[in-house]
Amino acid sequence: MDHQHGRLLVVGGTHGNERTAPWILQCWEAQPALFASPLPTTNCIGNPEAYGANRRYMDRDLNRCFTEALLRDRNCTVREVSRARELVDTYGPNGKNPHSLVLDLHTTTAAMGSSVVVCGERPVDLALAALVHQAIGIPIYLFRINEEHPEECGFLVRRWPCGLVLEVGPVAQGIVDMGTVRKTAACLESVLAVLGDCLRSKAKLPESVVVHRHLASLDWPRDGDGRRIAGLHPDRSQWDWTVLLPGDPLFLMETGETIAYQGEEPVWPVFCNEASYEEKGIALSLTQREIKTPPADGLEALLALLGS
Amino acid sequence: MDHQHGRLLVVGGTHGNERTAPWILQCWEAQPALFASPLPTTNCIGNPEAYGANRRYMDRDLNRCFTEALLRDRNCTVREVSRARELVDTYGPNGKNPHSLVLDLHTTTAAMGSSVVVCGERPVDLALAALVHQAIGIPIYLFRINEEHPEECGFLVRRWPCGLVLEVGPVAQGIVDMGTVRKTAACLESVLAVLGDCLRSKAKLPESVVVHRHLASLDWPRDGDGRRIAGLHPDRSQWDWTVLLPGDPLFLMETGETIAYQGEEPVWPVFCNEASYEEKGIALSLTQREIKTPPADGLEALLALLGS
Numbered sequence: 001m002d003h004q005h006g007r008l009l010v011v012g013g014t015h016g017n018e019r020t021a022p023w024i025l026q027c028w029e030a031q032p033a034l035f036a037s038p039l040p041t042t043n044c045i046g047n048p049e050a051y052g053a054n055r056r057y058m059d060r061d062l063n064r065c066f067t068e069a070l071l072r073d074r075n076c077t078v079r080e081v082s083r084a085r086e087l088v089d090t091y092g093p094n095g096k097n098p099h100s101l102v103l104d105l106h107t108t109t110a111a112m113g114s115s116v117v118v119c120g121e122r123p124v125d126l127a128l129a130a131l132v133h134q135a136i137g138i139p140i141y142l143f144r145i146n147e148e149h150p151e152e153c154g155f156l157v158r159r160w161p162c163g164l165v166l167e168v169g170p171v172a173q174g175i176v177d178m179g180t181v182r183k184t185a186a187c188l189e190s191v192l193a194v195l196g197d198c199l200r201s202k203a204k205l206p207e208s209v210v211v212h213r214h215l216a217s218l219d220w221p222r223d224g225d226g227r228r229i230a231g232l233h234p235d236r237s238q239w240d241w242t243v244l245l246p247g248d249p250l251f252l253m254e255t256g257e258t259i260a261y262q263g264e265e266p267v268w269p270v271f272c273n274e275a276s277y278e279e280k281g282i283a284l285s286l287t288q289r290e291i292k293t294p295p296a297d298g299l300e301a302l303l304a305l306l307g308s
Numbered sequence: 309m310d311h312q313h314g315r316l317l318v319v320g321g322t323h324g325n326e327r328t329a330p331w332i333l334q335c336w337e338a339q340p341a342l343f344a345s346p347l348p349t350t351n352c353i354g355n356p357e358a359y360g361a362n363r364r365y366m367d368r369d370l371n372r373c374f375t376e377a378l379l380r381d382r383n384c385t386v387r388e389v390s391r392a393r394e395l396v397d398t399y400g401p402n403g404k405n406p407h408s409l410v411l412d413l414h415t416t417t418a419a420m421g422s423s424v425v426v427c428g429e430r431p432v433d434l435a436l437a438a439l440v441h442q443a444i445g446i447p448i449y450l451f452r453i454n455e456e457h458p459e460e461c462g463f464l465v466r467r468w469p470c471g472l473v474l475e476v477g478p479v480a481q482g483i484v485d486m487g488t489v490r491k492t493a494a495c496l497e498s499v500l501a502v503l504g505d506c507l508r509s510k511a512k513l514p515e516s517v518v519v520h521r522h523l524a525s526l527d528w529p530r531d532g533d534g535r536r537i538a539g540l541h542p543d544r545s546q547w548d549w550t551v552l553l554p555g556d557p558l559f560l561m562e563t564g565e566t567i568a569y570q571g572e573e574p575v576w577p578v579f580c581n582e583a584s585y586e587e588k589g590i591a592l593s594l595t596q597r598e599i600k601t602p603p604a605d606g607l608e609a610l611l612a613l614l615g616s
Binding site: 031177179229256 | 331335339362417478480483485487489537539540541561562563564581583584
């Protein structure tokens, strides 16, 4: 084991039909100089079987399978649970080939641009996200962990001491779009540069960052048979990251009727029209915008993990 | 049977994960005044089972199942072949509820905008496509029928005396994007207006139209294991409908190498980065641009079908 430096795991294809990151990792393998990592770095395809089948998953969303309970349940035959266990046993902090940091590269069909998703509020993740935000300006989405809800726990990044999700869109599932490749590569480069700054003791947290804290997800209006009967209202030209005020048009019903947003406070929507969330009953998620002081102890924890 | 007028069948969801047209048909049902059809018109979901599952198809691409051989083979257990037979037996020109014209509404992940696809070169289809092109300006793609190749025959529209495919993109599979809904609705409105002109004897063919005739489809460069090792070259900002000259950059390899287009003539690519064509081994299709005189006998045949 290398005690000098932390190791970085870069995962693409956690969802098998998000093909941008696997393509980048494939190019990186063919061109080792494509990205300069300041740390010993391992690349892997999160869900190789689903990637081969060009499907999000085979049995279950891999990125909801990393709960303690599922990882412990050796009788579970769900393919993604076995794969989650394999990833943790191989690359986890106590695995055969231990890694201390993970980047999980995703795409979305939502027109969100590039963003960094923090799952939970570990100071170390917040510190790294704040440094990335400072470096490249992409928004931060703070997703809450809710162990009571199967869609709100079990994220890959949580099984490593530090981990971020990079999310880039809009791009259709199943394709490699070179514009999306470029945006994702720019985010990856930025994280690698930030980690290099940390190793050279040059990282300095910003005094404050704007974060978007998850509040709730909204389902589509549905009829008695569960059939979806609305779309996102066309009068908003931009949905993601753009304030939605009480009374603003929210849904356009099949009848032509407009449903206004009923909340009492301004919210900032994200993941509007993410194709894979249809089955989760999520039309969009709502966040509140906050100014947050990045935690100094998070940066200390990050530096300790990096072994710098 | 109504011998006064032809009947129009409008199909959405021939591919179950192309959700724009089913949404439009759902709105049309909820708001009968949404579109004014000059003909008795029936709407239907092409592949309801795949639509319910949010998949392109269950067993086989429905829009390749309308061959004479498959429709005759009563022992075939492929779900889409049974559905094709059901559609023909119900709404076909000799079905229980006969229709003489069909519109098949599709979307693509390719950034093609709106277009009209003519499968084969039936004069009646060419005449209607020319009228639509004249009315709304969208490009015409002439797809060849090749009974020897399972991917190049068996199209739904060919089982009706007259039929066009309307294709709108780019949009991700699995979502309803209101911009794409608007573009598709505009195309549908235009076809209905053209048919109204025909019924009022006001339709006049343009003297000439530009068409894009299918030449060939190109697969991605692959390695010995069949793994794709290239993407569309990022130096072209627009791929579809934009001339590709001999020597122009075509593919960017995983190694960073550029592969130039090797053909001897200028071509116009279409369906660049269509997600569902990955499994068909199609990276993009090439067309040649031609000026064509719309066939007068095609317009006569159309008017006869309309019973005007």
